[in-house]
Amino acid sequence: MKLSAFIKQQRKLYGMTQKELADRAGVGLRFVRELERGKPTLRMDKVNTLLDLFGHELAPIPTVDEGGEDA
Secondary structure, three states: OOHHHHHHHHHHHOOOOHHHHHHHHOOOHHHHHHHHOOOOOOOHHHHHHHHHHOOOOOOOOOOEOOOOOEO
Protein backbone atom coordinates (compact mmCIF):
# COMPACT_ATOMS: atom_id res chain seq x y z
CA MET A 1 0.00 0.00 0.00
CA LYS A 2 1.28 3.44 -0.85
CA LEU A 3 2.03 5.83 1.99
CA SER A 4 -0.56 8.34 0.79
CA ALA A 5 -3.32 5.72 0.84
CA PHE A 6 -2.20 4.36 4.22
CA ILE A 7 -2.31 7.79 5.89
CA LYS A 8 -5.74 8.55 4.42
CA GLN A 9 -7.07 5.12 5.44
CA GLN A 10 -5.77 5.44 8.99
CA ARG A 11 -7.05 9.00 9.35
CA LYS A 12 -10.53 7.91 8.30
CA LEU A 13 -10.36 4.81 10.50
CA TYR A 14 -9.70 7.08 13.49
CA GLY A 15 -12.47 9.43 12.39
CA MET A 16 -10.21 12.46 11.89
CA THR A 17 -10.40 15.24 9.35
CA GLN A 18 -7.22 16.35 7.63
CA LYS A 19 -7.22 19.42 9.88
CA GLU A 20 -7.57 17.31 13.03
CA LEU A 21 -4.72 15.05 11.93
CA ALA A 22 -2.51 18.06 11.19
CA ASP A 23 -3.28 19.58 14.58
CA ARG A 24 -2.64 16.35 16.50
CA ALA A 25 0.65 15.76 14.70
CA GLY A 26 1.77 19.38 14.91
CA VAL A 27 2.15 19.77 11.16
CA GLY A 28 0.41 22.03 8.70
CA LEU A 29 -2.82 21.18 6.93
CA ARG A 30 -1.06 21.72 3.61
CA PHE A 31 1.47 19.02 4.54
CA VAL A 32 -1.30 16.48 5.24
CA ARG A 33 -3.07 17.35 1.99
CA GLU A 34 0.14 16.99 -0.03
CA LEU A 35 0.96 13.71 1.67
CA GLU A 36 -2.47 12.24 0.96
CA ARG A 37 -2.18 13.36 -2.67
CA GLY A 38 1.10 11.48 -3.02
CA LYS A 39 3.52 14.38 -3.32
CA PRO A 40 6.87 12.75 -4.15
CA THR A 41 9.01 14.99 -1.93
CA LEU A 42 8.16 15.34 1.74
CA ARG A 43 10.14 15.75 4.95
CA MET A 44 10.64 12.32 6.47
CA ASP A 45 10.59 13.65 10.04
CA LYS A 46 7.10 15.07 9.50
CA VAL A 47 5.94 11.85 7.83
CA ASN A 48 7.21 9.88 10.83
CA THR A 49 5.40 12.24 13.19
CA LEU A 50 2.12 11.45 11.43
CA LEU A 51 2.84 7.72 11.24
CA ASP A 52 3.69 7.64 14.94
CA LEU A 53 0.08 8.59 15.73
CA PHE A 54 -0.92 5.28 14.14
CA GLY A 55 1.88 3.21 15.66
CA HIS A 56 4.03 3.08 12.50
CA GLU A 57 7.25 4.56 11.13
CA LEU A 58 9.00 4.83 7.78
CA ALA A 59 11.20 1.86 7.02
CA PRO A 60 12.95 0.46 3.97
CA ILE A 61 11.15 -2.31 2.15
CA PRO A 62 12.47 -4.42 -0.68
CA THR A 63 11.51 -3.36 -4.17
CA VAL A 64 10.36 -5.95 -6.63
CA ASP A 65 11.12 -5.77 -10.33
CA GLU A 66 8.60 -6.81 -12.95
CA GLY A 67 9.96 -10.36 -12.91
CA GLY A 68 9.00 -10.71 -9.25
CA GLU A 69 12.57 -10.73 -7.92
CA ASP A 70 14.13 -8.34 -5.44
CA ALA A 71 15.89 -5.41 -7.10
